[in-house]
Amino acid sequence: MKKIEAIIKPFKLDEVKSKLSELGIHGLTVSEVKGFGRQKGHTELYRGAEYVVDFLPKIKIETVVPDHIAMEVVEAIIASAHTGRIGDGKVFVIPIDEAVRIRTGERGEEAL
Amino acid sequence: MKKIEAIIKPFKLDEVKSKLSELGIHGLTVSEVKGFGRQKGHTELYRGAEYVVDFLPKIKIETVVPDHIAMEVVEAIIASAHTGRIGDGKVFVIPIDEAVRIRTGERGEEAL
Amino acid sequence: MKKIEAIIKPFKLDEVKSKLSELGIHGLTVSEVKGFGRQKGHTELYRGAEYVVDFLPKIKIETVVPDHIAMEVVEAIIASAHTGRIGDGKVFVIPIDEAVRIRTGERGEEAL
């Protein structure tokens, strides 16, 4: 099994989720993160002070999938999260040793 | 070493933490996430608008443990996070190459 | 490629980021987490009630880097996040199978 971890622009979440649902991915976990990368941040102004904020809001999507569909899932994320502008984010693939469904105790791909 | 990553129902956090403490796990990291899965979401109503919210609040627990107790930890999480109702969550086991304790520079299992 | 995952004290974030930038790390993802470990928590008082809060605010930094600089990055994080006091946190190294840049579709180390 692989964990696909994608860092995307927040407003793309719904699109990515729909695309993954179409692919038959029934489970994913999402969190709010801040990203630092090539995309330039913005300047914030508070009375005298000016701050350059490099950390931009991003969404991290994590979904664990069977090995054989991993690349398909990666492609689906790329297709749906793509805007072509800097800051679109990354997709990482991470090996997973085991997965268990807490409710039933099912293991491995059955647990996903 | 393995990283055990568990997605659980928020109100189960205290129980899981106690159980892990009993097992001698002294370190873990917790974050707030939103989960999408088989568990149905709820409907939110705001004046004219009705939204089906599929993303449900979940807690992600991460703990890195020596290989030999990994499965024991997984079982402990399953036991303590279990309610038997849909949405109980998942446990994933991920291989870890190295761990370092920042304070002391200790490496490997000593760092946990 | 390796994912370096570091749990650090929040006020050390800027320092760690600068150090990593110096090393030529151009991308990282940061999230707010709560940590439980050897560091003692604090007591909170709300009218009659007293709670011992073991979960302390921490920052998780994730950065995926080419294998050959992984240990250098780990050292840099240790150096910059170190205070010598309990609760400084951990660095974990996790193997990564693949990385893709969403904007361009670049793969592997080029995507980082």
Add this chain to the structure above:
Amino acid sequence: MKVKGVMKKSFIWAILPILLLIILTPLALGAETPEAQPLHTIDKGDTAWMLTSSALVLMMTIPGLFLFYGGLVRTKNALGTIMHSFIIAALISVQWVLWGYSLSFGPDKWGIIGSLSWFGLNGVGADPNPAYAATIPHQAFMVFQLMFAIITPALITGTFAERAKFSTFVLFVLLWATFIYDPLAHWVWGVKGWLRELGALDFAGGTVVHISSGVSALAAALMFGKRIGYGREAMPPHNLPFSVIGASLLWVGWFGFNAGSALAADGLATNAFVVTNTAAAAAALSWMVMDWVLKGKPTVLGAASGAVAGLVAITPASGFVGPISSIFIGIGGGVLCSTACNVKMKLGYDDSLDVVGVHGIGGTWGALATGLFASKAINAAGNNGLFFGNPAQLWVQFVAVAATWIFAFVGTLIILSVLKVMMGLRISPEEEIEGVDISAHGEVAYSGFHTK
């Protein structure tokens, strides 16, 4: 499925009385009698102050109290807690106009209740009613009193927080207002009310508002039982700044509550204003010092709660005592109420937001303290207390306190017992774990990701 069924049933129980309000309305239409031009006795300065005071007292409940309470609950119950106060403002506003005011202040029946002859504000118009307030329109007195009738049940909801069924809550409020509050207000303030006749001193509602709500909350805490996880899990306030804003608006609004109770913009109102402020301050400091000494840290919630406790304590006394006495009353309020909140944990009932500790204990202390510190030098229409040579007053105050405790406690137990059988008091455990915001109202307080 079962949940659905239960919801439907209780849904009807809650909607019905609201429909009843609507159905009763036309009956009252006949009551809309031509208003004679107000008599020349209306004083514009007094009227200006009473309208201002009425606005201030409403502000105490919405948003004051709902912020104080809403900040103390967990995020998942924030809206539900806010809704309690907000909907009470709506429910009682209609109830009061239709029958509540008449039951409270209308022509007396046997010293214990007003008659229904002022139903729909029949005869309650622009002309002053000199029996209550000779220099302001009768409706100004009526609407000022309405704001008290609103905040009292709203105070009780501190014990309903995080677990009460919304439909049960709606019905409870209407029943409690009608069968507990209205008679009590009549006893103490209504012309020929028995406690008024007895000479009990309650300037602005120590018994009627604070003891009654505190004691009813105690009954409710016993009937509702503990929240799931109470005592095991931490349930820290989700937004303490909200609570301190709430406490501050209560403090500011309380000037309307107490100084408004002079029913005129005069020296007595000014005295009430001054002692109100002073007692709040002294109590905030003394609760803070208690925390500092006993727990090692001066807490913000302690200071805020202390201010409220002081305001509660000075309420019945505010028209009868001077500034220095008010410092003592305030210190007493801070020390006693903080002790009560500390002890609560050991008593084992779950009075979620400390209505008993603050309003029950603070109100009782205030009512008795009035019997200690009252002075005819401050208010000739009042009486002297123990410290000014009249121990009898303390006894009268005790009688008023005891009567209120018994009546409110037993009455609330009866109402809640009936409702328990009829429709249940609590939401299901699943709903409680999910939080009332989503389960009862289909809304969340703070939405989505911060990145949106």
Add this chain to the structure above:
Amino acid sequence: MKVKGVMKKSFIWAILPILLLIILTPLALGAETPEAQPLHTIDKGDTAWMLTSSALVLMMTIPGLFLFYGGLVRTKNALGTIMHSFIIAALISVQWVLWGYSLSFGPDKWGIIGSLSWFGLNGVGADPNPAYAATIPHQAFMVFQLMFAIITPALITGTFAERAKFSTFVLFVLLWATFIYDPLAHWVWGVKGWLRELGALDFAGGTVVHISSGVSALAAALMFGKRIGYGREAMPPHNLPFSVIGASLLWVGWFGFNAGSALAADGLATNAFVVTNTAAAAAALSWMVMDWVLKGKPTVLGAASGAVAGLVAITPASGFVGPISSIFIGIGGGVLCSTACNVKMKLGYDDSLDVVGVHGIGGTWGALATGLFASKAINAAGNNGLFFGNPAQLWVQFVAVAATWIFAFVGTLIILSVLKVMMGLRISPEEEIEGVDISAHGEVAYSGFHTK
């Protein structure tokens, strides 16, 4: 680059009128004529109430309305939405002193506009102007009316939320105030205004404030088009407690709005106070019941919106109807406005914060209801409505409603069309996705990590 260029251009358009305000100021300096000592006819009680009411009405806008609105938008647009109301308070305060008050209430020209002879408050001093209010300083009347001139455009911004260009917004507000609000206020309230002459009853601004803002919002919604993602993405309120606080402050402040419109602290003010409160309550309950019956849950936002709808509906009637009538007017407001908001989704325009549904529909209902429920028994200076034997009044009310609808709708369309050509109405899609807080103001509402 293009973005930058556009910004610069529009920047100038927005700064220019502000500079204009500044440049005009010295011209007005001559106007600062010696103020004679006020005549003895000033009533201190009335003046106290009018100053209090003016403060209350400003509080309705800042922070009341900006909390109500600010809580309903997404986090990324929270500050921008708050800024709308805040800057309107500043802009109109200066505009009103310079020329707005003169255009609205100054010596009449052809029944449709005031002249500029009170420019810079020339002659508007401490002496009462008996044509408007004989017992308070003329400036007290002026500043009370200012607060109405502030809240009206602020209400419209519910439709500007999350997408309007800030510079366009600034210019719009000044143009709209000058060319729509000031004439309208003159028609209805100005001495010799044609709707006033016609006998239209509008006690506190049903047409001038609520219909005009609601209808202008409709025009704006059509001109602006939908927000990116509207209908596809969920756009839930980011902070509902803020919205309920806002609704509560609106409720409390509305006592100044309506009871203040009596321009005295008397029985009429008291009546307005009572019916305002009662209608708000009845409407909150009826909207809540509508939600409960139709959607299965009593929502908190529904109750809060209902209160506002009831307040809107009672506004024109508040000096002419009694408490029981106000229950009917409130129920009508709650039912009609909640229906309007439910229907909106199907009509396809994006009235982001429901200005049309609440103020347009509520204001129209209230203006017509005044023609139904008005009674000379309540206010001899008013008139009877249909239910009190005078069907003609309903027709007059209808004329006032229709005139306001047409004038505000067409006028707003014209202003926005000009601005669209001149400087564009909306921010760029990138800015909209980033949110107006960062893109237009360089700030975020809630900063950094919670751990900081």
Add this chain to the structure above:
Amino acid sequence: MKVKGVMKKSFIWAILPILLLIILTPLALGAETPEAQPLHTIDKGDTAWMLTSSALVLMMTIPGLFLFYGGLVRTKNALGTIMHSFIIAALISVQWVLWGYSLSFGPDKWGIIGSLSWFGLNGVGADPNPAYAATIPHQAFMVFQLMFAIITPALITGTFAERAKFSTFVLFVLLWATFIYDPLAHWVWGVKGWLRELGALDFAGGTVVHISSGVSALAAALMFGKRIGYGREAMPPHNLPFSVIGASLLWVGWFGFNAGSALAADGLATNAFVVTNTAAAAAALSWMVMDWVLKGKPTVLGAASGAVAGLVAITPASGFVGPISSIFIGIGGGVLCSTACNVKMKLGYDDSLDVVGVHGIGGTWGALATGLFASKAINAAGNNGLFFGNPAQLWVQFVAVAATWIFAFVGTLIILSVLKVMMGLRISPEEEIEGVDISAHGEVAYSGFHTK
């Protein structure tokens, strides 16, 4: 361990004076003299307005100022910042009743301080004191002035934010109020105070409140030193909506502050009301324009700060200038204060929440501007300024400003130096990094996970 030890010691220093307050109380009990019935000269309208104004001015501090300040700090210090204002309200309320009022307004000693003969409000009752206000109860004047005595030290705490020791803060407030504020108030407003005798014009507290707090904050900023990370780390406001709510409540409450300073509900109060509003508006616009021109974006915090700066600037002038002058005073306030805040960064001291820039500079500008724009046409009891032919007034104003600057600066330095030696000014670096909420109060502002 050391931390613990230090805490204990400072703990005692902070508790002691609070206990002192309590111990002094009984001494004052004798002071509670029988109050004669108020003389017939009490005007109910004036009294209504003064009670309302007092409530408004308290609302400026709690919750107004603590929201303005609390929103600007980082999350971890939110409660500590809120606590400053809240506890000051409590501390000063007791201090004022016991000795503060007597020192400020009691029978004069050598033109520089009041005597202690009004200790415990001895002789300060319902009868008017015609030397201060002939138509309202003396206690009404006293409690109105109390609210000024509360807000002034609260303003200073903008510089204490995020690093001051709580026990030191408590003691500082009591010392500063007694040794700086009370004398200053006596100089300017007390009968026979030397600046009053000199003819300095300060209608509502430009010198006493704003210069004194701004200058004391400068001294405090120098004594405290910079926050850890200042200049290196971003320290953005954690909750800007709170700050804008705060600014709005300050704006609304300031009507009580300035118009209340007329001590009557008359034409002068109305004039003060109008110019207060106008100056706030003009300053909000001008600060916004400054930001827009210099930084490229109109910021929300800029507009809010501008409003406050305008309110500060108009304060001393509000009873002496007309509306058009107030536009100039407002623009001056906005431009000067925003410039001061921009320059601060270069001066190198850490005035965390810009008390110096807004109150110090704004207050100084306002006091001098009073010497420019004052006009006997507005207030015959005042004087003409430079622009109305009386350059001497500007000199008098300058003297008042200089005296206040020197006295407050030196006095604050002395007090803080003593406290530094006695108990230390700052929390430990560990506590500062953890945040004062947890380290000093054992609480967090926003609790737990959003999922709870």
